[in-house]
Amino acid sequence: MPAPEPIVGRTPRAHATTATVAIALFGTLLTAVGSWQPSYWNDEAASLRLARLDPVEILRFVQEKDAVHAVYALLLHWWTAVFGETEFAVRLPSAIAVGATAAAVFVLLRRLDAPRAALPAAIAVLLLPRAGAAGLDARSFALATACLTWSAVALVTAARQPSRGRRWVLLALGLAASVALFLYAALVLPAFVAWALCQRTDRRRIAVRTALASAAALAVTSPLVVLAATQRGQVAWLRDQPVNPWTVGVESVFLDAWWLAAGVLALLVTTLVVAVRRGRRPGPAWLLFLLWVTVPTLALVAATVTLGPLFTPRYLTIVVPAVAGLVGSSIAALRGSWRPVVATALIALSVPSFLTARGETAKPGGQPLRAVATYVQEHARTGDAVVFGTTGTVSLRPRIALAAYPAAFAGLDDVAFRSSWTGTGTYSDRLLPRAATARAELRHDRVWVLVGNDGTRPGATGAQLLGAGYERVVERDFGGITVEAWER
Template sequence: MNRRQTAAVSATIGSVAALVTAIGSWLPSFWNDEAATLRLARLSWGQLLAFVESKDGVHCVYAAFMHVWIQIFGESELSVRAPSIIAIGAAAAGLYRLGLHVASSAVGLAAAAIFTVLPRTAFNGIEARSYAIATALVIWSAVCLLSAIRSRRRWWFAYVILMTLSIYVFLYSVLVLPAFLVIALWGAPQGRTRRLRVALGVLFPGVLAVPIAAIAVYQSEQLAWLQNQLLNPYTIGVETFFGSAWWMTLIVLGIIVICIVLTRLAIDRTVVFLLVWLLAPLLVLVTASLIFQPVFTPRYVSTSAPALALLTAMAVVSFPRRFAVGALAVILAAGAPYFVAVRADTAKPGGQNLRAVANAVGSEAMPGDAFLLGDLGIVSLRPRVALAAYPTAFADLVDLALRTPYFSTGSYSDELVTRDELKERIRTARRIWVVSNDDASAEVDLMRAARFDRLKKTEIGDMTVTLWRR
């Protein structure tokens, strides 16, 4: 194919991948992590700068982008997740181009298809976080790097820009640089000086990313929540790329192993490149977690998913055509249940439906009503997250617990009044909406102690919405 045809095929693949990813993307309720994205994106430029100076500086580039995005497109689930949907399309198009570089058009097409239904992609594609965008940038960085190795000098600039941006969007993108160094040096011109130049060119984005890395070290306490992250063969070997779809893990690994045993997949420079891309980030994070402090959670290895898709595609395409088509169909079918499951109303981690909670209050509340949202227990499961996710539902109501909003506290959490102050505020209200869970029944106790009568009770998952009147 000529360049125009290749571009047309890439654009078609990207469009299809984006459209497939967009299916049902608006159905799941926002959850804690997406609420955090929204809280950052809503800040003014001055507030955002002040916030990231004390917390989550590594997300400042993504937050700045999302600030502009929601100003233009609003805060619906579809619009807030659209950047990730578009990024998956761009990633699939880039993966096709990468497949062309390292193998064939068939490998590129199969890799794009596998990547699109891979559980890690299915999750990231409808998540208002930076993982999908960083993955797309890494893929296109690899495309530019391989073009640069073929003596197209202008591609070096494109590689450095895209790879540096990927690291600023998601810091752990830097962990794919060892794989890029492997493929670059393997195909580099002979001579120590030339190889040194190539190595410096590959690693230069890491040098440019020193400021964001320094911020990450300075704010390392924000990773304290990873103390509760399970580190075992399942979370490492299955959840990293397959989520809860353990059956797909067996199918993909089985195909790769069969291919290797039958020596249909030669261990050449492309396979080594993909293996390093696949395993290096995982090994670094797991080792660091075991020796120093927890830094691993499955989605932190998202930028390695393209390597798995390409490696699987190479294995599939190595077989006779009829078997290859059947194997690809099995893989795509295996990904379908998870693809559908993550688009349920309560599909986000924790099974919360914060949208339903907010609607239960906002649809029936009257101006002047007050609300009290539970703020005890696991941070990501606290009912008060509903206020961050869907603030318009509470806009005309009185927040009994609020002392200082989050943008003045330097954290994602509002500063709340003391229990005694809360008791005083409750006495001034006539109708109060209370949202509690098993860890926050203290709110209900306060209402009873203040001699309020419960008018209504609605169970929404693990949360309870109640209306109280004096």
């Protein structure tokens, strides 16, 4: 009788791979829960408008505006062609990216010889409100951050064996993908080079190769960077964005969850004080994450002060993995009995933000665009006229509902429309003057009017409608947008 074959157990590497995949899946599922509930908002409407064009039209449009979003628009174009334009489908790539970021942080800390911090840090990614917001948004921030975090994994892996050229190529490709998706990701590159300069062995070779990989990434993306630089005027709205300790130090990572920010700050300060008292030097993980947080943050603030408005809190989504890494490292530094207590407390502190982010009007501006579009779709008749408010804050105008949910207004006569936005170099359609809009409006027996929060009625005035024999049969306030129906 032959001897039984020995049972071969799973290797630690196989266990780590399984854990990485599990974290990525869990992170994706957690982020995607409720992602279908918030209504689209202005920026997502812009993403969808651009993604609906064919690739040639996208490339033509970005010559005039939004070159920074060209790569994401192409990806979203192909994604929506397969999966459609529901809120869940459109936001799913961002949710997947958050899961991928959490998994990358887990792998990164293991590669940095801090395995005890790996799982808490991965969970911290999912708890930080800015990561959640990015995962619920049809924009490129989550994807760029995921690419950047996996680039950090490639950097640490390459630094261990700097003679392996393929690993440096992977680093360059990851950095190029990050910058192509979000140009501000380039602000993290100096932090990576600085970390390489702090290595105890092979410092010069690692730093030179990190710098070369970064330079290669910038060279590959340089056409996009140069084109975007010529379109700097499109971020003129940033001059109204305050730059202060709250927007930079809290809102960038925690949104309005000051209580969670306070808890994280207390944890980090306590850990640092204990480390200083015990004479501990920061390890490679702490050093990387501190550089990752401080270098891009200071660079962005300095550029805003010296060059003009370049800052808004969500642009620092790219530092979220590093903040999560610091949180995980701090929890790992605690005594065993304190770790679950602190971790549970941070989870509890993150719950309000998690729930709030999934409200129907949770997006910036709080506009109920889907509710408005659904109401009109359910009550309007084919051939009715529709007039959208076009005054007030650009990002809050009722016409955004048409861009976000065009199917809801199919069959209605958009009487103010003159020509498509694709020929204007902006996301705004070219419209008829108000007098011409009013004349076109009065040719219909039933008119839907969407009035913005500034109260300015588009097209015909109420007096003109009453004088022409119309009666207002519907007036419904959706909070920021009022829907009216007039009949004669």
